[in-house]
Amino acid sequence: MLWVNKTPAVFLFEGLEEKEKEALLKGGKIKNFSSQEYIYRHGEPADYFYIVSQGTIKLFRETPDGYALTTDILIAGNTAGEIEILESVPLYQSSAMAVGAVSMLQFSRHWLKDAAKKSSQFALNLLAYVAQQARQSEIEVEQQATMSAGQLLACFLQRVCVLHEFDPKGFELPYSKSLIASRLGIELETFSRTWARLKDHGIKVNGAQVAFVNPPMLEEYVCDQCSITHDCPTHQAFQSKVSR
Amino acid sequence: MLWVNKTPAVFLFEGLEEKEKEALLKGGKIKNFSSQEYIYRHGEPADYFYIVSQGTIKLFRETPDGYALTTDILIAGNTAGEIEILESVPLYQSSAMAVGAVSMLQFSRHWLKDAAKKSSQFALNLLAYVAQQARQSEIEVEQQATMSAGQLLACFLQRVCVLHEFDPKGFELPYSKSLIASRLGIELETFSRTWARLKDHGIKVNGAQVAFVNPPMLEEYVCDQCSITHDCPTHQAFQSKVSR
DNA sequence: CGACACTTTGAAGACGATCAACGCCGGTGG
DNA sequence: CCACCGGCGTTGATCGTCTTCAAAGTGTCG
Numbered sequence: 347m348l349w350v351n352k353t354p355a356v357f358l359f360e361g362l363e364e365k366e367k368e369a370l371l372k373g374g375k376i377k378n379f380s381s382q383e384y385i386y387r388h389g390e391p392a393d394y395f396y397i398v399s400q401g402t403i404k405l406f407r408e409t410p411d412g413y414a415l416t417t418d419i420l421i422a423g424n425t426a427g428e429i430e431i432l433e434s435v436p437l438y439q440s441s442a443m444a445v446g447a448v449s450m451l452q453f454s455r456h457w458l459k460d461a462a463k464k465s466s467q468f469a470l471n472l473l474a475y476v477a478q479q480a481r482q483s484e485i486e487v488e489q490q491a492t493m494s495a496g497q498l499l500a501c502f503l504q505r506v507c508v509l510h511e512f513d514p515k516g517f518e519l520p521y522s523k524s525l526i527a528s529r530l531g532i533e534l535e536t537f538s539r540t541w542a543r544l545k546d547h548g549i550k551v552n553g554a555q556v557a558f559v560n561p562p563m564l565e566e567y568v569c570d571q572c573s574i575t576h577d578c579p580t581h582q583a584f585q586s587k588v589s590r
Numbered sequence: 591m592l593w594v595n596k597t598p599a600v601f602l603f604e605g606l607e608e609k610e611k612e613a614l615l616k617g618g619k620i621k622n623f624s625s626q627e628y629i630y631r632h633g634e635p636a637d638y639f640y641i642v643s644q645g646t647i648k649l650f651r652e653t654p655d656g657y658a659l660t661t662d663i664l665i666a667g668n669t670a671g672e673i674e675i676l677e678s679v680p681l682y683q684s685s686a687m688a689v690g691a692v693s694m695l696q697f698s699r700h701w702l703k704d705a706a707k708k709s710s711q712f713a714l715n716l717l718a719y720v721a722q723q724a725r726q727s728e729i730e731v732e733q734q735a736t737m738s739a740g741q742l743l744a745c746f747l748q749r750v751c752v753l754h755e756f757d758p759k760g761f762e763l764p765y766s767k768s769l770i771a772s773r774l775g776i777e778l779e780t781f782s783r784t785w786a787r788l789k790d791h792g793i794k795v796n797g798a799q800v801a802f803v804n805p806p807m808l809e810e811y812v813c814d815q816c817s818i819t820h821d822c823p824t825h826q827a828f829q830s831k832v833s834r
Numbered sequence: 835c836g837a838c839a840c841t842t843t844g845a846a847g848a849c850g851a852t853c854a855a856c857g858c859c860g861g862t863g864g
Numbered sequence: 865c866c867a868c869c870g871g872c873g874t875t876g877a878t879c880g881t882c883t884t885c886a887a888a889g890t891g892t893c894g
Binding site: 779 | 881882884885
């Protein structure tokens, strides 16, 4: 089984006693958002920590001139706001918007800090969690710097497949193509062309249908970082064949 | 004065009592390294946490085929290894090598975790510190995705100027050009050409000499993220003029 | 002086962005 | 029911940027 680099939020409560865990979870409120609704906006005080329970959220930043870059796509089990809350200037550094109907657990900023203060176990979990995010971003820098659009897209599809627990032999894209393009930092046109060319290289696509031709040996499109990156979702199962 | 996005390690001890601080610092050993010496290697168990006290360290990863990418350049006050130690798989995710003679404070892996366990203040400091690193990486992803080589280089020079407390009106590059090129993820040739073209746009260069023509208004080369990114080193002082 | 590391310069090519046009589809309103 | 429209995606042509390969220049050190 593939190893997934995006630990879900449950990890934060690992090693805590049932009582503690329950007490902590009681500090959260369920909040529902409808499609296109903002959960928070870039620049606002980071007052809340969120755990996604249902639906999809996109995190993005925009420049005054209207250019938007999607920095992350969150699904059930992911979290938002923890980094900002923990930083010395607690302002949201991106905007969060619901993509479709969304349900989240909302906790106050103080809840997070207090939990870390009171339980050293929670603090260590949170440290590991945040460290993981830092690592993930570092990997992304590396990938952006060294991989082509095709490699980025292929890696993304593999990650999607794993995180959503889809069947590698065939599944439907859970997001719009524009969203993915924005997430990968490429233009929609480039995405479209790249998408078409995946066919020739081991990933069959048809509309929004994706199928890995040889799930156990997706060599052609495995990023060349895989052989050295413990966090790469493909690393545990595949060997890279891509040379530079 | 510019705001610097790379908090030095002293921040970790902020808010602690003098006694605690001293006790903690006693857990560290001074280690010296000569030029080109490895401090640690990618894939080794992350047994030590380091604080740089003198010299320059480069962090980098390499693929089996010999391609190397510099992920960070550390100077006095910076730290290494904390992310890896805190992660659930404590292996170094990059190699660290001395660039010139280096002196570091070395602490054991357990020192770091114990300090976080025993002092909730230290734990919160560490959380803020790691969160900051995560943010920094996120910003880098964004910059890699949206900025040209010229913008990247100009931003880098500004950061260098600030972090080293150089005179913006003229200073000498503290690293080799190849190192910087690798750090920015561009080829040496591209770097060289870009370097020459900085002249036309408000940064005078001559060999390894750098001078900002109009320090208070480096508009041309300020990345367009600046207007929205609180962590951008240029954000506090400059307004962006770059459009896309 | 020669070896070697580091950097520069030139020419060609790959890749992605941009601009423009069009196809497809679902919804709305006449 | 059909015409129009807007969101979304595709396709083509062109352009600029960065990489790649090749060669030569600069400096230091023995």
